[in-house]
Amino acid sequence: xKEKRVVLICAVYFVILLLLPVYSVFCHFxxxxxxxxxxxxxxxxxxxxPFRGRYxxxxxxxxxYDHDNYYEYITLEKDAGGYAVNAVFHKEPPEGSVYxxxxxxxxxxxxxxxxxxxxxxxxxxxxxGDDVYAYVAVKSGRYVIQGLYVNDVPIExxxxxxxx
Amino acid sequence: MPHIxxxxxxxxFAVCKINDISEVDFGCEYVFLSKTDEELSLVCAAQSVPExxxxxxxxxxxxxxEGILDFGLTGIISGISGILAKxxxxxxxxxxxxxxxxxxxxxxLDNAVRLLHAAGYGVRGGGYELPARETGARVNxxxxxxAIIGSLLxxxxxxxxxxxxxxxxxxxxxxxxxxLPLVAAQAVxxxxxxxxxxxxxxxxxxxxxxxxxxFAVNALIGQVFHSPIELEPFITTCVVLALPSVYLMNSxxxxxxxxxxxxxxxxxxxxxxxxxxxxxxxxxxxxxxxVYKTKSKHELWYVLLLLSAVLPYYIVKAAEEASSVFxxxxxxxxxxxxxxxxxxxxxxxxxRKDCFFTPTKFAGFSxxxxxxxxxxxxxxxxxxxxxxxxxxLLAMALLYNFITRPGKRKPNGTDFFVSAxxxxxxxxxxxxxxxxxxxxxxxxxxxxxxxxxxxxHINFGMALVVFVIAARxxxxxxxxxxRGVAFILLGACFLAVNYFIYRKKxxxxxxxx
Numbered sequence: 001x002k003e004k005r006v007v008l009i010c011a012v013y014f015v016i017l018l019l020l021p022v023y024s025v026f027c028h029f030x031x032x033x034x035x036x037x038x039x040x041x042x043x044x045x046x047x048x049x050p051f052r053g054r055y056x057x058x059x060x061x062x063x064x065y066d067h068d069n070y071y072e073y074i075t076l077e078k079d080a081g082g083y084a085v086n087a088v089f090h091k092e093p094p095e096g097s098v099y100x101x102x103x104x105x106x107x108x109x110x111x112x113x114x115x116x117x118x119x120x121x122x123x124x125x126x127x128x129g130d131d132v133y134a135y136v137a138v139k140s141g142r143y144v145i146q147g148l149y150v151n152d153v154p155i156e157x158x159x160x161x162x163x164x
Numbered sequence: 165m166p167h168i169x170x171x172x173x174x175x176x177f178a179v180c181k182i183n184d185i186s187e188v189d190f191g192c193e194y195v196f197l198s199k200t201d202e203e204l205s206l207v208c209a210a211q212s213v214p215e216x217x218x219x220x221x222x223x224x225x226x227x228x229x230e231g232i233l234d235f236g237l238t239g240i241i242s243g244i245s246g247i248l249a250k251x252x253x254x255x256x257x258x259x260x261x262x263x264x265x266x267x268x269x270x271x272x273l274d275n276a277v278r279l280l281h282a283a284g285y286g287v288r289g290g291g292y293e294l295p296a297r298e299t300g301a302r303v304n305x306x307x308x309x310x311a312i313i314g315s316l317l318x319x320x321x322x323x324x325x326x327x328x329x330x331x332x333x334x335x336x337x338x339x340x341x342x343x344l345p346l347v348a349a350q351a352v353x354x355x356x357x358x359x360x361x362x363x364x365x366x367x368x369x370x371x372x373x374x375x376x377x378x379f380a381v382n383a384l385i386g387q388v389f390h391s392p393i394e395l396e397p398f399i400t401t402c403v404v405l406a407l408p409s410v411y412l413m414n415s416x417x418x419x420x421x422x423x424x425x426x427x428x429x430x431x432x433x434x435x436x437x438x439x440x441x442x443x444x445x446x447x448x449x450x451x452x453x454x455v456y457k458t459k460s461k462h463e464l465w466y467v468l469l470l471l472s473a474v475l476p477y478y479i480v481k482a483a484e485e486a487s488s489v490f491x492x493x494x495x496x497x498x499x500x501x502x503x504x505x506x507x508x509x510x511x512x513x514x515x516r517k518d519c520f521f522t523p524t525k526f527a528g529f530s531x532x533x534x535x536x537x538x539x540x541x542x543x544x545x546x547x548x549x550x551x552x553x554x555x556x557l558l559a560m561a562l563l564y565n566f567i568t569r570p571g572k573r574k575p576n577g578t579d580f581f582v583s584a585x586x587x588x589x590x591x592x593x594x595x596x597x598x599x600x601x602x603x604x605x606x607x608x609x610x611x612x613x614x615x616x617x618x619x620x621h622i623n624f625g626m627a628l629v630v631f632v633i634a635a636r637x638x639x640x641x642x643x644x645x646x647r648g649v650a651f652i653l654l655g656a657c658f659l660a661v662n663y664f665i666y667r668k669k670x671x672x673x674x675x676x677x
Contacts, residue, residue: 010357
């Protein structure tokens with residue numbers, strides 16, 4: 001009887017363990033599919049995380065931080081081309097507009113061999129005045145980076161790779 | 165070994181030499197009489213010893229091995245007497261047609277019960293009711309700790325290789341792959357619960373797999389969606405998610421990973437300490453219950469070993485904060501604390517030479533090891549005035565040598581540690597010196613352990629060498645693929661060496677210590 005109870009509790013625990021990342025994945029995909037997209041111009045850098053791999057560290061050209069940590073929510077204003085041109089901070093979730101909670105556009109994970117090349121491409125593109133931007137989907141407080149683009153071409157395509 | 169129960173027979177027993185058999189009181193419940201061509205021996209209740217007995221040795225208590233022992237059975241008595249003999253408890257054994265009786269002195273009873281129960285025997289009677297256990301269910305703590313390190317290293321290697329080299333796969337496919345470790349781990353745990361209940365190897369292995377898979381799935385999903393979450397909150401989240409598995413699977417391995425994770429996440433720079441304290445508090449009942457239920461010195465030893473691993477973090481962290489108060493380097497203060505703990509241990513040894521473990525010494529080793537590792541990074545060099553620290557360390561080293569009287573024994577590993585602390589201080593905490601000292605101590609312990617087949621020494625040495633190599637991974641330009649392969653190889657080495665020595669020791673009949 002006790003053993004059955006342990007198996008049952010374990011099963012419930014396992015469902016919770018599975019549901020949490022499943023929910024997170026669902027939210028990410030939902031944001032990517034139905035969220036509102038913004039192009040956020042970024043500048044490159046090239047560090048790496050010792051455990052999760054190399055990533056292109058990117059910094060949004062517009063300020064996405066409230067340095068006093070006073071405002072938690074952010075809405076973006078975009079121009080006709082879809083580029084985010086201004087960030088507005090709010091204390092409460094703004095009603096009727098698309099907002100994100102504490103937006104950080106800092107990491108774009110890449111293959112370790114490709115990250116330095118991506119960095120080089122971005123630097124060249126920036127110095128030559130090309131458009132380098134992160135394509136970001138925003139919905140109900142969440143946001144997901146869909147891809148990193150140089151002149152509307154995914155960085156992976158430029159580097160000769162496939163999916164994102 | 166099958167479940168064996170020992171029953172303590174109420175009352176005092178005596179062993180005596182008699183001349184006349186007619187004086188034996190056969191009305192007593194227990195009378196064991198032996199006659200040879202030279203003597204007549206009698207074992208009976210103390211109050212029934214014949215008045216004319218030639219010699220009497222009293223104050224015995226008796227264990228009866230319960231059940232009927234077949235004549236074909238081997239190793240029953242040698243198993244019990246071996247455990248007691250190893251711990252300096254002498255025995256007197258009497259056999260009957262059905263079973264055996266083991267007599268020991270009353271003064272050794274508590275210790276004998278503890279030792280026998282720790283070895284898996286059930287003990288009842290005389291106020292005890294300790295259940296028998298499969299001895300296979302007891303995992304050697306040192307083996308468990310280093311199997312965990314091995315698994316972690318292997319896991320980290322696989323993630324490093326997988327997560328950074330799958331960029332051509334679509335997000336959907338990557339997400340599905342990310343869930344595979346968790347689903348597989350859950351299947352293994354369920355199989356263990358239903359089919360392999362009671363198997364410590366399955367229980368520990370599957371729960372460790374589950375905990376690591378929680379880390380893996382969250383790391384991989386975070387990477388697929390370019391999540392900006394920092395390392396410490398990530399580890400804290402995973403530890404909290406993994407925590408229930410500790411209690412559900414009664415797993416020491418899972419608990420150890422949770423302790424390590426909590427320490428790392430909670431004590432990193434700028435992280436709130438209360439988080440790690442809360443997680444440790446949640447794990448405390450688990451360890452306390454294990455020690456209470458088993459009354460095993462192995463369990464207690466394991467907890468103390470864990471504490472000695474946890475303590476250095478707090479000491480180093482406290483030393484960092486104290487450094488601003490005392491105007492000295494954090495590494496210096498931590499190093500001094502490490503040597504102080506070893507000196508304290510030596511002082512305790514002066515009065516209690518029968519101590520079977522020395523947690524303060526472990527803590528001292530750990531503090532010095534962590535300080536050496538911190539100092540081994542080129543950027544972490546403290547450029548302070550070393551005069552005071554050097555003097556303090558020198559004084560403590562002299563005190564240590566005075567206590568342990570070096571003239572009457574060979575130098576041992578502890579001397580190496582105290583010397584390393586002194587040398588590092590004398591060399592002004594140079595990072596090259598720290599690397600060299602760590603590697604030298606590591607090699608010394610591997611050499612010493614392999615000569616004596618002692619796992620704890622080999623593992624400790626390997627851990628130090630691995631720390632040197634792993635620390636260099638962080639400040640070298642080594643590729644992630646190479647880093648992953650190196651992690652896997654190191655982990656495999658750990659597991660292989662542990663398994664090899666463990667088997668060898670088991671074959672020799674002593675069990676890995």
